[in-house]
Amino acid sequence: MNPIILDGKKVAQSIKNELRVEVERLKEAEITPKLATILVGDDEASKTYVQMKANTCHKLGMESERVFLPEETTTEELLNVIKQLNEDASVHGILLQHPVPSHIDERKAFDTIALEKDVDGVTAHGFGATTFQLGAYPCCTPAAILQIIDHYNLSIEGKHAVVVGRSPILGKPVSMMLLNRNATVTISHSKTENLPEVISQADIIIAAVGRPKFIKGEWLKEGAIVLDAGYNPGNIGDCDYETCYPKSSAITPVPGGVGPVTISMLLKHTVEAAKTQRASVVLN
Amino acid sequence: MNPIILDGKKVAQSIKNELRVEVERLKEAEITPKLATILVGDDEASKTYVQMKANTCHKLGMESERVFLPEETTTEELLNVIKQLNEDASVHGILLQHPVPSHIDERKAFDTIALEKDVDGVTAHGFGATTFQLGAYPCCTPAAILQIIDHYNLSIEGKHAVVVGRSPILGKPVSMMLLNRNATVTISHSKTENLPEVISQADIIIAAVGRPKFIKGEWLKEGAIVLDAGYNPGNIGDCDYETCYPKSSAITPVPGGVGPVTISMLLKHTVEAAKTQRASVVLN
Structure with a gap:
């Protein structure tokens, strides 16, 4: 069976359609x-x-x-x-x-x-508050990854997610967000011993390493879900799409996968921030 | 070969000896x-x-x-x-x-x-700042675990650490701290599918689950390092010591393992806070 292509443009479009309505409503106020x-x-x-x-x-x-x-x-x-x-x-x-x-x-x-204006989710405080589920805005790329998972109704609870990369704006926050959604999460990186073996156990791979075509299809478990947040020069992802595609059950293309959803999440957070800040003005 | 017993009382004593000297010096000032x-x-x-x-x-x-x-x-x-x-x-x-x-x-x-007085490492902001290595005080139990690892010169870089538990004061922060020390980190929890298999891959086990004798020796890889942060009624750890001891290469007893080091870390953080706050007063 061919894998599902996780179409970021479609996901982004559906967010934008919702946002347009919300913005209209806010403008009326x-x-x-x-x-x-x-x-x-x-x-x-x-x-x-x-x-x-x-x-x-x-x-x-x-x-x-x-x-x-x-x-x-x-x-x-x-x-x-x-x-x-x-x-x-x-x-x-x-x-x-x-x-x-x-x-x-x-x-x-x-x-x-x-914190209340950190719609890009870059503050250390925001990272902590996201991890503890206190309502901060998460980083936009991790938020985009979760949005794609939700849009396509992919099941992650109890599943083993392997995150490749540990940056403050991608690997670390996406790990905490997947954990909060009840995935078992492994965080791997440049010092990980025997990375192919670690990756071979993943039901879900999050590629966030910043090296073109780094992750090979032969490392994947049959039927793994591949979310590629890499975006290297020449529009090339962190996963070798050609070899990963046939092994996966669902995969994001690059370009057209995680990327387009990221900007939409930024604007979604901004609209939420406008609503929250407005509510707090009304309360004061 | 018998495993090394990781003696928390000894580690705590060595921290206290250092603190006594530091406190004396601060009092002179x-x-x-x-x-x-x-x-x-x-x-x-x-x-x-x-x-x-x-x-x-x-x-x-x-x-x-x-x-x-x-x-x-x-x-x-x-x-x-x-x-x-x-x-x-x-x-x-x-x-x-x-x-x-x-x-x-x-x-x-x-x-x-x-944040500067959060010596117990409980704030969301402190968690974020610890994760991003910005000099906040980490939670005391995770700090105690790292202190034991350092005291006994246990090698963790590139090793696979499996954390069992994901609480804001233990599982999550210890995962981030091990990650910052270049371990590959898996965070498992009550929703993890096939926990024994996940644990069987660990070079280092951190037990932070709060269930007496939950982790069995038969789940462990031969030679694993076992750090038991559990402390259940009757002084019983999260690991079944009797069966884990013979499989491990190093193990914390309960009581007398992680527990005694935890209070020492709290006081160590308080002394550091006194030094930092004094320095900032001098600068102002």
Whole structure:
């Protein structure tokens, strides 16, 4: 039997359809959800990313505020910009485009974003609150992976998920989110001994390693579900699609898998933030 | 070959010896590290625990402040007590004894403890900051497990650690800490399918499940390292010591394993907090 192709564009479209309705409703209450993006420096790829995020905002009837800062911005200056956006009641979500120039303390900048505006799920506090299920916004790529799982009704409870990679914005949070959904979770990484054997036990593989075609079909258990969050130059995933496809029962293509859902999750979180912040204003 | 008995009392003693020297030095600089404990209600076991913590403080030359609140204390009242201790510059660490009466929002109370005074590692923010290695104090039982591993020079890099249990103060943080030390980590729990098979692959087992003699020797790989953080009524661990002992290469007894090290870690964190808070006062 051919595997199910997990179509990220379709999942993204269904989220956007819901968001359009919600944004309309919020606007009737005179709230327009607004995402602020901060880009430091002139990286072309990063410029494209923030542009895409702003465009999607506008298509959904949301507002965006784009802050461009020069390459030579100091940590202190960046923190001040973030603090101003934290204070600005018209801004519901804040995204600091990764990576920032290397002289800036990116972690400190991330952790300066107010928890209730951390729609990209990058703060340490947000990671803890997501893990403890306290209602914070999770990182968008892990959230996209869970959204795809839910959209296709894939069963994960009790199943063995192997996450390959342990970054603060992908491997670690997706592990905690799968754990909270009752999967048994193994987190593997560059120091893992005998990775192919570890992967061969997975019912669900999450590839988050950042190496093109790294995971081979021959490592997979027959019928494994493959979610590839890798996005390497040339639109190439972390999984070798050609050999993984025939072994899997469901698989995300690259491009067109996890990627398109990620931006939708960012906007979904921003709309939720607008609703929550509005509710807290009403209560005060 | 007989397994190494991982002697928690010995590990605890060596930490206390170091702390005594550090406390002496801090006192010469007119700083006495002080731990505040809060006990809500009349639970006898909890009373004994806070008493033990206070006694150990005094033996090491540290101060303790014990706050007793009646059973009928509200969440609001408890939060106010915590906020006062957060503000009190003479208090370096705050411990809220778990469990609080069920009408209190324990999570909210934990998360009200200031990050720099969270020496028991219970806040969601502290969990995130520990996971991202930002210098927060980890939960004391996971910290004790790592301390035993280090004391006995057990190698964990690249090894497969299986954690049984996923609580916010034990299973989840110990998983993140082992991951940060380059172990491959599997987190298993009550919904895990075929737990014996999962455990059979572990080079290192962390038992944190709270069920007496739950983990059987026959499930273990020959030569596994067994760290039993269980502490069930009657001083019984989560591992069946009798059958696990002959299969393991190193094992913690219960009692006398992880338990004694846990209080020492609490005091170690309090001394570190006193040093850090003093440094920040000097800087201001």
